[in-house]
Amino acid sequence: MFDWEEFKKGKIAVHCDTEEKAKDFVDKCYEKGISFFFSRKEETCYSCYSEQTCYIYDCYNLMCGKKQLFIADGFNVIKWETEEMTNTEKILDIIGLKVGEKFQTNRSNQIYWFNEELELLYGENAYSNRAIEILNGSLEIIKLPIINDNDKEILNFYAKRGYKWFACDESGEHFAYKTSPLKSEKVFIGEDNYDPLLPEPLSFLKWEDEPFYWECE
Numbered sequence: 001m002f003d004w005e006e007f008k009k010g011k012i013a014v015h016c017d018t019e020e021k022a023k024d025f026v027d028k029c030y031e032k033g034i035s036f037f038f039s040r041k042e043e044t045c046y047s048c049y050s051e052q053t054c055y056i057y058d059c060y061n062l063m064c065g066k067k068q069l070f071i072a073d074g075f076n077v078i079k080w081e082t083e084e085m086t087n088t089e090k091i092l093d094i095i096g097l098k099v100g101e102k103f104q105t106n107r108s109n110q111i112y113w114f115n116e117e118l119e120l121l122y123g124e125n126a127y128s129n130r131a132i133e134i135l136n137g138s139l140e141i142i143k144l145p146i147i148n149d150n151d152k153e154i155l156n157f158y159a160k161r162g163y164k165w166f167a168c169d170e171s172g173e174h175f176a177y178k179t180s181p182l183k184s185e186k187v188f189i190g191e192d193n194y195d196p197l198l199p200e201p202l203s204f205l206k207w208e209d210e211p212f213y214w215e216c217e
Contacts, residue, residue, distance in 0.1 A: 159216035
């Protein structure tokens with residue numbers, strides 16, 4: 001099993017000799033809250049280094065370069081291998097989901113996820129009977145943004161106090177609401193708005209986004 005803690009200590013360089021492996025590794029990094037600073041996860045940098053593509057964790061960000069350079073710098077280079085998908089993973093891959101990946105639907109703000117047994121869960125691991133509607137496409141899947149640990153701490157703090165809606169004004173200030181706010185020219189208007197989120201804004205929420213709903217974990 002890959003040692004993510006060692007990777008985050010900056011001691012490991014991960015070699016991806018195919019574009020498929022590069023995409024798989026970068027996807028796994030983003031799931032762990034490890035991201036590029038200047039680019040999106042769709043940009044794996046494989047086109048720059050081809051079969052010599054390597055990734056390291058440096059200055060709290062994912063970085064890429066040529067394998068030989070990291071060998072010369074003394075990194076322990078590990079070759080990345082994609083894992084064979086389970087039947088559940090293959091089914092979820094068809095609808096663009098992964099096991100445990102949280103999402104909403106076009107008919108509900110409830111946050112759902114599938115487990116390894118392809119059971120649909122929500123809340124405190126309660127079972128939902130809407131799995132078939134999601135799997136057959138009757139309900140549209142709305143993916144949640146990538147949320148890091150700091151974001152979760154902020155979201156949970158406010159959600160526990162009944163503020164489950166979040167929005168960003170044009171000025172960049174973030175607010176929490178008890179009810180879904182409406183977007184006006186430069187701000188979101190809603191009842192029971194809270195003070196700007198502290199100690200810092202949510203990393204994923206922008207003015208262009210719709211209000212974000214969060215259930216406390």
